[in-house]
Amino acid sequence: MKTLIHAALLSTLIITLPAFAQDVRINIKDFMFAPTQLNIPVGSTVTWVNDDQIPHTVMETHKAFHSAALDTDDSFTFQFDNAGTFEYFCALHPQMIGRIVVGG
Ligand SMILES: [Cu+2]
Numbered sequence: 001m002k003t004l005i006h007a008a009l010l011s012t013l014i015i016t017l018p019a020f021a022q023d024v025r026i027n028i029k030d031f032m033f034a035p036t037q038l039n040i041p042v043g044s045t046v047t048w049v050n051d052d053q054i055p056h057t058v059m060e061t062h063k064a065f066h067s068a069a070l071d072t073d074d075s076f077t078f079q080f081d082n083a084g085t086f087e088y089f090c091a092l093h094p095q096m097i098g099r100i101v102v103g104g
Pocket of ligand 1: 091
C-alpha cells in the first residue's frame with residue numbers, strides 16, 4: 001500500500017514539473033537547417049546533426065553558443081536554460097540560417 005502511495009506521489013510530481021523540456025534534433029542537410037524555425041520550452045536540449053558530405057558549423061549571432069566544424073554525422077548539443085530568441089548560422093556558409101524561440 002505504501003508503495004502504491006509513493007508511486008502516485010511520484011507520478012504527480014513528474015506531471016506537475018514546470019517545464020515540459022524536450023529533446024529536439026535539427027538535421028543539417030542540403031545546406032539547410034531542418035527545421036529552420038523551432039519553438040521549444042525552457043530547459044530543452046537541441047542537437048544538430050550534420051547529414052551533409054561537407055563540414056558545417058552552428059554559430060549563434062551573439063555567440064550564446066557555437067560549435068566546432070561538424071563533419072558528416074558529427075553532432076552538437078546545446079541546452080536552452082534561458083528564454084529568448086536565438087538566431088544562428090553556419091560560419092562556413094553564412095546564408096544558412098536558423099532561429100530558435102525558447103519559452104515564447
Ligand atoms: Cu555550412
